[in-house]
Amino acid sequence: MPASPSHHAAQTASASSIQTTAARESTAILLCNLGTPDAPTAPALRRYLAQFLGDPRVVEIPRALWLPLLYGIILRTRPAKSAAKYASIWTEEGSPLAVWTAKQAVMLRGWLGEAGQPVRVLHAMRYGQPAIGAQLQVLQDAGVRRALVLPLYPQYSATTTASVFDDVAAWVRRSRCFPELRFVNDYHDHPDYIAALAQSVRAHWQREGGPADKLVMSFHGIPERNVRLGDPYAEQCRNTARLLAQVLGLGEDRYLLTFQSRFGKARWLEPYTEPSLVALAQGGTRRVDVMCPGFTSDCLETLEEINQEAREAFLHAGGQDFRYIPCLNDNPAWITALSRIAQQHLAGWSQP
Ligand SMILES: C=CC1=C(C)c2cc3[nH]c(cc4nc(cc5[nH]c(cc1n2)c(C)c5CCC(=O)O)C(CCC(=O)O)=C4C)c(C)c3C=C
Ligand SMILES: [Fe+2]
Numbered sequence: 216m217p218a219s220p221s222h223h224a225a226q227t228a229s230a231s232s233i234q235t236t237a238a239r240e241s242t243a244i245l246l247c248n249l250g251t252p253d254a255p256t257a258p259a260l261r262r263y264l265a266q267f268l269g270d271p272r273v274v275e276i277p278r279a280l281w282l283p284l285l286y287g288i289i290l291r292t293r294p295a296k297s298a299a300k301y302a303s304i305w306t307e308e309g310s311p312l313a314v315w316t317a318k319q320a321v322m323l324r325g326w327l328g329e330a331g332q333p334v335r336v337l338h339a340m341r342y343g344q345p346a347i348g349a350q351l352q353v354l355q356d357a358g359v360r361r362a363l364v365l366p367l368y369p370q371y372s373a374t375t376t377a378s379v380f381d382d383v384a385a386w387v388r389r390s391r392c393f394p395e396l397r398f399v400n401d402y403h404d405h406p407d408y409i410a411a412l413a414q415s416v417r418a419h420w421q422r423e424g425g426p427a428d429k430l431v432m433s434f435h436g437i438p439e440r441n442v443r444l445g446d447p448y449a450e451q452c453r454n455t456a457r458l459l460a461q462v463l464g465l466g467e468d469r470y471l472l473t474f475q476s477r478f479g480k481a482r483w484l485e486p487y488t489e490p491s492l493v494a495l496a497q498g499g500t501r502r503v504d505v506m507c508p509g510f511t512s513d514c515l516e517t518l519e520e521i522n523q524e525a526r527e528a529f530l531h532a533g534g535q536d537f538r539y540i541p542c543l544n545d546n547p548a549w550i551t552a553l554s555r556i557a558q559q560h561l562a563g564w565s566q567p
């Protein structure tokens with residue numbers, strides 16, 4: 216059957232609309248997070264921890280000393296203990312970290328689309344699935360020409376941010392062709408990130424009928440040695456805390472910056488979160504608001520370590536009210552912040 220003129224026109228229109236969409240979507244954003252086990256079970260934890268703790272960015276002990284310790288002791292004992300902790304926070308949809316990260320990618324795509332900037336947005340995990348290299352390959356195979364890698368860590372640390380970069384670079388080394396790449400190092404003082412945190416605290420105060428005696432801001436720790444060797448992480452955490460306190464109008468006596476999740480026997484950044492909460496309770500502080508501004512998604516470290524373990528320690532030491540403020544998760548102000556951070560890094564990247 217010969218094509219009618221209208222059939223022809225429809226074909227041309229749809230071909231050109233595909234081409235326009237393809238041209239616009241030749242830019243992509245890859246949101247990268249830490250990753251999480253596939254299941255709250257000892258075998259899944261063993262796979263996850265082997266990858267995580269086998270990363271030389273995370274444990275900087277010489278391989279010849281560390282690997283026997285990791286495989287001989289840690290991977291025999293820790294998986295079962297950690298699996299039980301994960302089981303206490305697991306949801307029907309999976310690990311909270313995975314659920315929130317996937318949702319952030321979908322929302323960010325929607326936000327940018329509405330702002331007239333349709334770009335592909337995928338998420339990837341440094342440890343576990345979906346892997347960073349596999350997602351970069353998906354983008355490459357789809358014809359993406361420019362990719363912005365955006366780690367979901369507001370504060371830069373070699374243990375986290377640089378490790379994402381290592382993984383991107385490892386994929387590049389294996390690739391014949393790859394998109395132009397840009398990389399976000401940190402956004403610890405970005406006004407929209409600070410504003411999103413402030414908004415989440417104010418909303419919490421509104422729900423609770425006002426501020427507690429103290430706002431505790433707990434960040435993930437790193438070994439103190441890393442900071443001495445030049446990691447800017449601690450300074451960036453202090454900056455975030457100071458800026459947030461400033462926006463909230465909190466004087467120095469109204470907030471406390473602490474570091475959580477110490478791993479191993481070495482000295483980590485201090486003050487440690489749980490002992491600080493115990494000291495506050497013993498010193499007569501009755502009510503605390505507790506938040507984790509360095510985590511953009513709720514995860515094991517916030518839901519179990521802070522909202523379960525640290526809560527119990529505070530109440531046991533005589534505290535009366537432990538009020539946990541959830542992470543930014545799917546907070547619209549946070550997605551707006553992410554879209555602005557992305558737009559600023561995409562600016563000037565010409566369309567073909
Ligand atoms: C927010 C930034 C993070 C930094 C910095 C960080 C450093 C760091 N972590 C470990 C060891 C572990 N961390 C674990 C879990 C974990 N860590 C972060 C974030 C940072 N880590 C997150 C978001 C999570 C939770 C992931 C989840 O699935 O919900 C774990 C695994 C759990 C356990 O067995 O305790 C370990 C181990 C080190 C050694 C380190 C810096 C040197
Ligand atoms: Fe960690």
Ligand SMILES: [Fe+2]
Pocket residue numbers: 476515516520
């Ligand atoms: Fe922990």
